[in-house]
């Protein structure tokens with residue numbers, strides 16, 4: 001790779017190596033600026049209404065990254081079928097997730113927003129990665145163990161190889177920064193192992209697939225269940241009381257926060273006092289994320305308050321932040337054709353970036369080209 005050309009044989013500008021330069025030909029925006037930026041990729045499964053955990057742990061950071069990154073955001077419907085799903089509702093759930101992302105601040109003219117099954121490059125690269133990843137590596141994935149539990153023989157092979165598809169999602173774009181909640185950390189470490197093994201096996205050690213930097217940001221990288229401070233808040237938890245959905249109305253939010261599990265002590269005035277109090281830590285972390293501060297400054301402001309008092313303040317803040325999102329989401333869903341057009345356009349842009357990268361990966365693996 002030192003002949004002044006990139007791996008597709010295109011001349012490199014000024015002889016400078018820039019692996020992130022894949023101008024999306026048909027993009028709507030000032031992509032001339034964008035190509036110099038680091039590329040971000042992240043995804044969310046359309047397996048339910050997004051929760052406060054998805055919002056604070058991931059989506060809110062996605063919105064901020066749009067300022068100075070080339071962002072690609074994907075509704076991962078291929079991942080959504082790794083668990084039993086209802087084929088009658090998947091398409092609408094995908095559309096609803098796209099609407100939620102736009103309502104939360106993803107700007108489809110700045111970022112590429114699309115759904116995974118529309119870009120086949122993901123699947124082609126995922127297959128290659130399934131042949132690169134070692135069974136031993138997959139066996140270590142805690143999320144598979146958590147989901148499948150003792151009944152692993154009855155879960156799909158797709159759930160088992162899920163992290164290979166996730167690595168393909170990211171690396172098909174040569175993305176280098178991946179904003180996620182804390183629960184995805186292990187999958188991103190595996191993606192880096194896959195990238196390195198591919199580079200070693202098929203590229204003579206050259207960095208064809210770049211290393212990924214996980215962006216696990218802010219005081220709410222792991223929002224916990226409102227019913228159990230040791231369990232992650234999840235869209236698929238059977239108890240609706242365990243989570244705040246982005247579509248919950250003001251009364252529902254207030255009620256869920258009022259009923260949230262807490263302990264009898266008032267709030268401590270410093271972070272050391274959160275030790276062994278997971279529910280208190282969770283409610284403080286949520287407030288900190290919503291106000292762009294940290295646990296310590298929330299405790300400086302509210303330390304000494306009882307939970308009754310604090311929960312009212314927190315519920316008001318949540319309503320103020322989430323209601324406009326829910327309202328915008330409802331408005332967007334009134335015009336499904338526009339959402340579909342946004343996703344179609346996004347898929348075209350995504351494909352233009354992924355296709356040459358995945359073709360090159362296929363060439364490196366040695367597939368016949370006729």
Ligand code: TYM
Nearest residue numbers: 042043044045053054057058076166180181221222223233
């Ligand atoms: P998913 O759909 O479970 O969640 C989407 C994002 O929300 C984050 N998240 C949370 N953050 C904080 N607290 C919580 N309680 C919480 N619950 C969820 C997740 O960490 C995630 O960032 N495997 C991914 C989707 C995916 C992906 C990718 C992500 C597929 N391909 C490539 C990044 C890059 C998932 O199941 O997300």
